[in-house]
Amino acid sequence: MxxxxxxxxxxxxxxxxxxxxxxxxxxxxxxxxxxxxxxxxxxxxxxxxxxxxxxxxxxxxxxxxxxxxxxxxxLYWMAEKRGRFTVRSCYRELVGEYEGDGWMGWTKRLLANAEALRNRWVECSRICPLCDEEEETSVHVFFTCRVAQRCWAKVRVEFAGDVRQSIQTAFQYMFSVMDADRLGFALIVCWSLWQCRNGAVWRGEAVTED
Known part of the structure; x- marks a missing residue:
């Protein structure tokens, strides 16, 4: 070190x-x-x-x-014992295991964003901490926020049709259609966006589009 x-x-x-x-x-x-x-x-x-x-x-x-x-x-990837990044381990970090109950299993463990917290009667800001413009939802944070869109454009990953209508549909599309390279980039972008979002919310860190 x-x-x-x-x-x-x-x-x-x-x-x-x-x-x-x-x-x-x-x-x-x-x-x-x-x-x-x-x-x-x-x-x-x-x-x-x-x-x-x-x-x-x-x-x-x-x-x-x-x-x-x-x-x-x-660099050591903490989600794997050998320290090497894998798409599978990144997926587990993002959405957890989904054995037994299929895609709906991990959607029940919805990320604790403003939308999810409000559904549990927790008072919090409705505005996205990344763009500071629109209401924060899971779909917005990962896909429709202008900061997220800029990230997707940089790694040249595109989503066909209306797959971004729900977080379930988007992730199902990623794992069923994308090849290993594109899927790896997509998961890294999602993880980075979520870390950036948490940094802004919990630690007051500034958000830049670069």
């Missing part, structure tokens, strides 16, 4: 928020993760980790196993 910065990167094993939340002093703003390790041993420096980071961050850091081999830094 020599090239990974302590702040800013998504490197902690926490599906809810993989970033370090500790407010570091200015002189440590550019600190790298390798600075939390012992100098000549491939182990975390527990004293430094606990001294620099909050209890939550320190606990998460110390649960990360360090390789005993000298290897370059690489």
């Amino acid at each position: 020599g090239g990974v910065y302590v702040l800013g990167g998504d490197w902690l094993p926490d599906a809810g928020n993989r970033k370090v939340l500790t407010e570091l002093p200015p002189q440590l703003a550019e600190a790298r993760v390798c600075g939390l390790m012992q100098t000549r041993r491939r182990e975390w420096d527990g004293a430094v980790v606990r001294d620099v980071l909050s209890e939550r961050d320190a606990r998460l850091v110390l649960t990360i196993p360090l390789s005993t081999q000298e290897r370059r830094d690489s």
Whole structure:
């Protein structure tokens, strides 16, 4: 992790928020993760980790196993034990397993957007946090929002006909019609849009169309 910065990167094993939340002093703003390790041993420096980071961050850091081999830094896909991205694991992260009850199984576990929360009598804003213009629904967030449309255009993935009328129809189309490459791009776009949406809602992060 020599090239990974302590702040800013998504490197902690926490599906809810993989970033370090500790407010570091200015002189440590550019600190790298390798600075939390012992100098000549491939182990975390527990004293430094606990001294620099909050209890939550320190606990998460110390649960990360360090390789005993000298290897370059690489991205690790947390949804797979081997750390390699697969379309299947991305689908599981997005909509969960759907064994037994077919496509309707995962639609019952509707993403907790404004539409779903209002149906459960939870007070929340109706406006999409991505475009800040239209009412937020599952279909809007992933497909009809101008930010989403710009993302789809960038990866050159198109949807035929009226498949975007419902989230169920759109995902069924993706898995039944798209080839492996297009499906991979489509799932990454959906995951990125959802992460961006959650960042805006829960952490006040700014949304850009780039």
